[in-house]
Every structure is written in C-alpha cells, then in structure tokens.
Amino acid sequence: MIERVDNRQPATSGVKTFFHNVTLMVTGGIGVAIALSLVGMWHKGGKFFNDLGAMVSLTQPAPKADISAIVISQVRGASDLTTAIFVMEAVVPTQQDWTLGSWTVGSSKLLYVAYGEVRAGVDLSKLQRQDVVVQGDSIVIRLPPPKILDRKIDVNRSRVYNYEKGVMGLAPDISYSLQSLAQQEAIGKISTAACNNGLLEMANEKAELTVTRLVSFSGYSKITIETQPPAKDACS
Template sequence: MQSMTDKKLWALVIGVLLIAALSAFFLISAVVDMTQNVSAAADRAVQPVDDVAAMTGGLATQMAEILHPTPTILPDPITIIHDVRSLARLETIQYSIEKVVKAESGQQELWVLFGDKLIFVAHGTVIAGVDLAKINPDDLWVDSGTLYARLPQPEIFVSTLDNDKSYVYDRDTGLFTKGNMDLETLARQAAEDEIEKAALEDGILDQAQTNAEYYLLRLFQTLGYPEVIFVQE
C-alpha cells in the first residue's frame, strides 16, 4: 500500500514539472516575439528619418553648387599657341601617285644611231599639311567666348619617289651608243615634278587645310572652347 502511494506522488511531481517547463517555454517565446516586433517597429520609425536626412543632404549639396559654382578656367590664346606650336608641322594628308614618264636624248635625225629613250614608271608620295610653328600671337583671339583662329597657309612637306616601286619599264638605244647615263636620273626628277603637280591639281592643299581645321577644332574644344571659327587670310 505504501509503494502504491509513493508511485502516485512521483507521477504527481513529474506532471507538475512538465507543466512548469511548458509554461516557461511559452513565456520565453512570447517575450522573444514581442522584442522582435518592437525592434522592427523601431526600424520602421527610424527609416523615414534617414530618408529625410539623405534628402536634406542632397538638397544642401545642390544648393551649395548653385550658390558657389566651380569656376571654369579657360586657357588664354598665348597658352593655346604654345600647345599648338608644339605640334610643329601638322601633316594632315598623304597622296600616293603613279606616273609614267618618257625621256629621250639625241637628235631626231640621228636617233637610230646615237639616240636613247626610256619609259619610267614612277610611284611617289606627296604629304601636305600646316606648319603650326608659324602661328603668331595675333593669329588666335577670343571674342564673346568664341575662339578665332587664323592658320598658316597649307604647304607640301614631302614629295618623293618610292624607289622600291619605281622602275624603268622600257629602254631603247641607238646602234652606236650604250645610252645616256644621266637619262634615268633626269626621268626621276621629271617624275617627282609630275607627281607633285598631279597632287596640286587634285586639290591636296585644300584638303590639307580642311583636315587641319578639323583636327584643331577637336583640340580647341578639348581645351574648353566649344565655339571655334577659322579665319582665312
């Protein structure tokens, strides 16, 4: 009988302990949920304040930029002249030209005996541009924010034959001569003149001027002058 009573007491103790443990668990869970809800509410309450602070800071920065703008410093014409002169000879266009030149020596009546003639195929290069070292201080000036520029006249810098591509196509000599040793040299000189003449007739100098203005326009705009007018002499 005593044993049965002890068992009932132990069962009662265990039941009480289980109830106490469950009560403690639910109480802790409720406290944790409440803490999380309070933290989230606090975050939501702070967020508008942060947004307002960020907006206020942005407006303050914009107002500072309006009231105290950063000055734009443009180089004066003298500074530009130094920059432009450093480019020296601005080569703006190159022509590659082929010319056929005929050269001969000897009197017509005796050509069969002592004459010499040849056909020379010439390949040459002509380079033109503007010599910017010739720019003077009065060639650049600013008026109402517009930069005015007067460039030197375009000129031919190089007119030469390509010896690797130029050659004697045909040569014919009289019966009693081995040919004029200077005839090919004379043909080459004539070919150089013809090549330069062909480039000039094709408008190489006008194109050199146009290309120089286009190149310098971009340079001046980079230096801070969006409006540039080139003045012809």
C-alpha cells in the first residue's frame, strides 16, 4: 500500500507569506529612501544643516539707535566751548554832593577804573529733539539763540584811581558806596559795549563752528547748522 504525502500548505500560510513579503518590500523601500536622503545630504555637505538650523533658529532684528538722541547728547556736552568773551576797562566817575539847606557846600568824588568781562554763548543744553533732523547722510541742527551768560567786574584788576572826600576833607567817608555805584555803572557800560561790538554774533559763529566740527566725526556728508538771532532783550 503506497501512502501519498500532501505537500500543499494551508491557505492561511500562503496569506501570511504574502503579507510578509509585502512588509519586507515596504520596509526595504523606506530604507532605500532614507539611504538616498542620507546620500543627498552628504553631497550637499553642511548647507543642509545650515538651512535646517536657519529654519528652527530664532532671529533677532538688528538694534536701532536713536540718532537724534545721540547727537543731542554729544552737542550738549560741548556747551562750555561755545562762549565768546568780551573784556574792557571802563573809567567811571561817581560823585556825592553835600548840601546845607538849598546850598551845595561840597562834593565827594571817586574815579574808578573797572576791568569788566562779559560772556555770551549758545546754551546747547536747551537743544531739543525737534531741533535735529536726520535724513540719510544729511543732518540739520537748529541752535538756540545766543544770550549773555555772565557779566562781572574783576575787583582784583579794578582800582580806585582817585578819591576826594569833599568839604575840605570833613565829609564822611563814603568811598565804599561810591565804589559800589561805580561798579554797577561800569558793568552796564561794558555790557552795552560788548553787544555793540557784536559779542552775540560772535557767540553764534563759535557755536556753529564747534557743533560742525563735533558732528563731522559722525560721518555725515552734509551738515547744516542753523543759528538764530538774539532776543530783543538779550543785552538788557
């Protein structure tokens, strides 16, 4: 009796084999795709990683500086350099009459030589943001008007030239009050002379020159400095 052996596999086994082969094909395809991608990245070198880093990295805009504020800060620091000085000696006579009733019986006289100094300038600390206009490589700065900053009598260089006590030397000594009066008169005369000799205009010119030199180091190709006339009461 001859026994037959059935070598056929069950149907379920064939199905399993089919899906197994498909899985191998899919896995192999993914592997091939990954391999090709790696090869592409290798050919591109670091550019791929640079591009990848650029996509995921955070970007920060370049900081912006307030040019007007910087210029104002620089110009304000130069305020001490914008003064013009006028010096002058003034001879001032003063007199005090002595009376008896309606009669003048004598006079005390003092002749004073005053050495005075008047400083004028542009107060750059008053510069405001709207006074500075920047357009590209051009800048326009409008300066405040010039003014008298200080006026004084140098008492160490001034002197009493002559003093007459009056009334045959019997009148009270009033040299101190006459000297004070002479100093007040002298500073008024010297201030008027300073203004008449263009001290405020000189202050404008010096301020314009100083600010132009200062701003020229900032790299602007066109610099315009606008000055203003002094106020009507600047010399009063």
